[in-house]
Amino acid sequence: MTASENQGKENHAVLLVLFWAYVLIPLGWGVYQTFKKALALFA
Amino acid sequence: MPGFFSKERITAGHRYNRWLIPPAALAVHLCIGQAYAFSVFNEPMTRVLGISQSAPDDWKLTTLGWIYSLAIVFLGLSAAFGGKWLEKVGPRRTMFTAACCFGGGFILSAIGVYLHQVWLLYLGYGVIGGCGLGLGYVSPVSTLIKWFPDRRGMATGLAIMGFGGGAMIGAPLGVMLMKHFESETSVGVMEAFVVMGVLYFISMVIGSLAIRIPPPDWKPEGWTPPVESKKMVTKRHVHIDQALKTPQFYLLWAILCLNVTAGIGILGQASVMIQEMFKGAITPEAAAGFVGLLSLFNMGGRFVWSSASDYLGRQNTYFLFFALGTFLYSMLPTFSGEGNIVLFIAASAVILSMYGGGFATIPAYLADIFGTKYVGGIHGRLLTAWATAGVLGPVLVNYIREYQIDHGVAKADAYTTTLYIMAGLLMVGFICNLMMKEVHEQHYMKHDEVENGETA
Numbered sequence: 001m002t003a004s005e006n007q008g009k010e011n012h013a014v015l016l017v018l019f020w021a022y023v024l025i026p027l028g029w030g031v032y033q034t035f036k037k038a039l040a041l042f043a
Numbered sequence: 044m045p046g047f048f049s050k051e052r053i054t055a056g057h058r059y060n061r062w063l064i065p066p067a068a069l070a071v072h073l074c075i076g077q078a079y080a081f082s083v084f085n086e087p088m089t090r091v092l093g094i095s096q097s098a099p100d101d102w103k104l105t106t107l108g109w110i111y112s113l114a115i116v117f118l119g120l121s122a123a124f125g126g127k128w129l130e131k132v133g134p135r136r137t138m139f140t141a142a143c144c145f146g147g148g149f150i151l152s153a154i155g156v157y158l159h160q161v162w163l164l165y166l167g168y169g170v171i172g173g174c175g176l177g178l179g180y181v182s183p184v185s186t187l188i189k190w191f192p193d194r195r196g197m198a199t200g201l202a203i204m205g206f207g208g209g210a211m212i213g214a215p216l217g218v219m220l221m222k223h224f225e226s227e228t229s230v231g232v233m234e235a236f237v238v239m240g241v242l243y244f245i246s247m248v249i250g251s252l253a254i255r256i257p258p259p260d261w262k263p264e265g266w267t268p269p270v271e272s273k274k275m276v277t278k279r280h281v282h283i284d285q286a287l288k289t290p291q292f293y294l295l296w297a298i299l300c301l302n303v304t305a306g307i308g309i310l311g312q313a314s315v316m317i318q319e320m321f322k323g324a325i326t327p328e329a330a331a332g333f334v335g336l337l338s339l340f341n342m343g344g345r346f347v348w349s350s351a352s353d354y355l356g357r358q359n360t361y362f363l364f365f366a367l368g369t370f371l372y373s374m375l376p377t378f379s380g381e382g383n384i385v386l387f388i389a390a391s392a393v394i395l396s397m398y399g400g401g402f403a404t405i406p407a408y409l410a411d412i413f414g415t416k417y418v419g420g421i422h423g424r425l426l427t428a429w430a431t432a433g434v435l436g437p438v439l440v441n442y443i444r445e446y447q448i449d450h451g452v453a454k455a456d457a458y459t460t461t462l463y464i465m466a467g468l469l470m471v472g473f474i475c476n477l478m479m480k481e482v483h484e485q486h487y488m489k490h491d492e493v494e495n496g497e498t499a
Contacts, residue, residue: 012060019253020062023069023205030211031342034335041332041388 048136055255061190061263063253068183068202070250071138074243075145075179076209078118081111081168083217087230091156094230102161110152110169117173119430122181126423127283129178130416134186138251141179146244148172153236179247180206180426184406185419189257192415193266195407196357200349203403207342213239275358275479279487280414286421289486291412294475298361299405300428300435301472305368305465306341306398307436309391312444312458313337319454320379320387333388340392341399348400349407357408358479364397365473372466376459402429412482439464 046052085107092098129137148171155163183202191198220238224231262268268278286292309316314330325333352360371390378387405425410418440461447457 012063016060016062019066022249023066023073026212027069027073027205027208030208030213030215031339033215034211034338038332038335038339040328041336043329043332 050133065201067250067253069205072205076206077213079210080214113169114173118176121174121177122423122426126420130420137182141175142247145175146240149240156233181423196352197350199406200346200403204345276411280416283417283420296428297475302401303432304436337395340396344396344399345403349403361476368469
């Protein structure tokens with residue numbers, strides 16, 4: 001594997017983490033808000 | 044040079060990381076899932092003129108209810124008619140168009156609130172936004188199936204889970220924005236629409252820019268397609284128009300419609316139903332919590348069941364949905380009669396997880412039966428089953444309940460017949476699933492038609 005190929009893979013890895021975080025953080029926030037609401041059922 | 048939106052421009056290299064595709068799909072589905080949460084704007088929109096309380100010229104709730112209904116109708120229509128266009132132009136152009144429609148629909152609706160012209164909301168969020176919903180919903184599905192031939196169910200489940208999750212973001216975001224912009228002269232709806240329209244447009248455009256299609260001969264590293272075809276999983280392709288001539292399409296249409304009808308029956312009435320079936324034991328706050336819990340299971344079921352279907356097989360997964368669903372639905376009146384809230388909630392949660400699972404597993408079922416080449420378009424046409432169930436489910440529940448109450452049945456018992464009818468619908472779904480067979484030889488595309496992308 002060449003150095004540039006390695007570099008490309010690293011770039012992909014960073015992009016992968018950032019992109020997943022970009023969608024999962026708002027989703028996690030939404031799930032948390034709904035979960036807080038759902039807790040009222042057990043109160 | 045191929046255009047910016049062309050399929051050639053977005054064809055990835057062989058070393059492209061396929062795990063970048065699900066977040067691109069999620070970036071779209073998390074936005075359009077907001078549609079499920081549109082009702083948070085309804086009450087404030089009845090006070091646009093009066094601000095603190097409704098003025099005589101303010102909109103009525105019945106007038107506003109049409110905005111969501113129109114959006115769902117146009118979701119079904121645009122998915123059905125736009126599916127073939129999607130197969131032709133590819134996912135980037137379709138996702139970008141969806142972004143323009145959905146974001147633009149919000150902006151037009153904001154103008155409608157500002158001018159207090161309800162027809163602008165019908166046209167904006169209902170018609171134009173609805174087209175954005177339909178195009179956005181189907182656009183990443185076939186791309187995901189092509190990138191994940193080894194895990195079709197999981198891949199489409201991830202995206203469609205986003206649609207369920209979108210409501211969980213859209214509802215608190217809408218409420219937060221309205222609260223932020225609320226003033227003595229505004230209920231904050233117009234401003235919230237503008238902010239959400241811009242945010243959703245940007246997020247969906249990011250998804251459209253990130254989407255890639257795999258090169259024609261691409262397969263996942265280390266994965267070899269099974270030499271012998273599995274039962275009910277074809278390696279060939281049926282053209283989008285030809286699919287409509289097969290009984291399998293209509294059986295799958297019925298399977299989706301019945302599964303969704305049964306789920307909506309609970310989801311649409313959950314708050315009122317649990318309060319009436321457990322009178323005095325469940326407060327309105329706890330009932331709202333019950334709805335939240337069902338939403339979590341609806342979303343989780345989309346990922347869990349569709350991923351499980353990769354191992355169980357699509358037909359077996361739907362057998363499980365229909366058999367377990369029938370049993371649980373028919374047990375709900377018993378749990379209510381015994382006052383067993385815990386079992387009632389647990390059974391409802393499992394039913395809702397299968398409702399979501401039914402949505403998320405259907406694209407992979409279609410790909411197994413009709414092949415992957417036109418699955419996005421065929422899926423779009425199948426979504427008319429969703430629009431039908433969206434009308435059928437609530438009508439069934441409301442009409443039967445009203446009829447029974449009018450004939451002297453106690454409110455707490457008025458749901459019993461409805462729940463048994465829902466169980467019956469699921470039994471019909473079981474039979475439809477049992478009738479599913481492989482597509483007849485005559486419907487498959489010939490080798491040269493597949494190569495040339497010929498029409499059937």
